[in-house]
Amino acid sequence: MNTTVFLLLRLGIAISMFGHGIVRLPKLQLFSEWMIKSLEPSFIPKLLVVPFSYLLPVLEFLVGLSLLLGICTRIALITGAVVILFLLFGTSLIENWEAIPSQLIHLLFFTVLLQFLKSNTFSLDNLLSKNK
Secondary structure (H helix, E strand, O other): OOHHHHHHHHHHHHHHHHHHHHHHHHHHHHHHHHHHHHOOOOOOOHHHHHHHHHHHHHHHHHHHHHHHHOOOHHHHHHHHHHHHHHHHHHHHHOOOOOOHHHHHHHHHHHHHHHHOHHHOOOOHHHHHHHOO
């Protein structure tokens, strides 16, 4: 994969994740309440939903920031993909079929970027590995 293409795709998913996280962090309580209410029809116990609803925006923010900077890129891509898998599971359980295509697109970005990680030349990861 061309390094410029990789950079553009990495920045695209980074901005999406960073944006999701940064807008939710200041209103974490409201976001958590919304997520708990949204998942009430599912069989997922509130005991699991509550911590996830607080952790999700933090993970989105950190994955996005990491990908924006190109630092710990592999870990960020895997973490982002796992987060999306959890979201897909919850979304399916509440039959929110409209949200699934967006989540699958995010998953596709994470997996394609992971597959072509060697093209991650415009990154702090690459800069730091040259200085070793």
